[in-house]
Amino acid sequence: PPLYRQRYSFVNDLVNQHKPKKVADLGCGNASLIQMIKSHSCLELIVGVDINKDKIELQRCRLSPFSGDYLSPRDLNLSIILYHGSAVERDSRLLGFDLVTCIELIEHLDSEDLARFPEVVFGYCTQIGVFQKIRAPATESCIVEQCGQHVYKIVYSVSY
Template sequence: MDVGCADCSLLSKLKFHRHCVELLAGVDIDCAAIRQRMHALAPLTCDYLQPASRPLTIELYQGSVTEREPCTRGFDLVTCIELIEHLEPWEVERFSDVVFGYMAPRAVIVSTPNAEFNTLLPGLTGFRHKDHKFEWSRAEFNTWALGICWRYGYTVDFTGVGEAQDSSVGFCSQIGVFQRHPELNVPVNNTPVEATVYRLLYKVVYPSLQDNNIFHRTLVSEVIYRAECLRRAWEEEEEEEEGVAGQTVYRCGRSVHVPLLRVWACPRVQALCADLHHLQEVLLGDSRVQLDANGGAVVLPGDEQEGEEEEEEDCGREEFAMRPAKCNIEEDWDAEIG
């Protein structure tokens, strides 16, 4: 969960890490900032053509990070990027209790401007942004972070944004990476909480192979594609040398039969379905692919049949074009000119 997600720029990058993320959530008090870019989080065409093996859900909420919300509990990671400096000092204490005490994620990443770096920013007087309520020095940030660790059972590592100029100035923005200590007892807050205080603005579920319908459609499409590739490769070899030894594709009448074992041997098909018997069961129950009587080969229409149909259509068009046009309307040129 990204608290203070604003225009969702961080979530837009994290959505591409499908191998390790199953739920992304963002919350911000400014719903206009979320709505400006929230549709950029929608799935792309490639997400439907090649669904990932893991599911991904993205949820965006309007709400304050100083309020307890049940849906914010249970996250592995909470990020707070350049947010706390926008809070009033009394709100920082409330924010700390909500994030570290109530939400209690396994890890928290907090970044905030480093006030000591401001001397290197030309023309800057005061804070970096008009909405900043404060900007901490490194000592002030360290004091707050270590207090969090002592109170809520976390450890922290300090780093920063960009490259540190020197020991007297430090990073442009300072970062604290908090890890909940597994051996420490985290305080449990039993205060009654309202059912819902956040407002859901946007939710999208990405297609994944864990959905049976999507899995079957993807598998069948891949089988048809691989069968066509094998058929084309065989036809090219047949043109070069008639009667290729050990051919794995054969013609039966006007149809082309591609052994299912050869299709299943393709790495992409095996990645989708590791069992040949299961693959056969899926294909037998789908009308988009035809198997032979034994269920051991994929039957594809031959090019000869398609060519004959096209030839018949062409002949029909030529015959129609050669017929004299009959017209019962008598033209009166004199009347037309007049």
């Protein structure tokens, strides 16, 4: 398979292995990785961040559920939040994730941003959070909500 698919598979395997609840994808671009991992039942929150506002605008519809998703409802609610931001800024919205991914991002950073990147990701973002597990099986609905300029929240709700 092409290299980008191998990278997505690598992340997919990590999700399988470590069962994170919260994943942040820095430089999410067209949200292909999010699309690929969102079916994992362990996930409760996926955040995608990209510096390109237009990409954020375009991807929100793509992340709505497939009709097949309704046939096998999740046990846990899942929220996907896309926002405009930078992987080289300390951003408190990126705190407390179990897994932080960035695929094909660093080669797009200039040398100044590249120097800031490790400090932001490894020194600031990657803190382990404690999350409450909510059990709520049965029907599933999805709401795509605009919560601000270039901020979209996609909520998969599961209820009795």
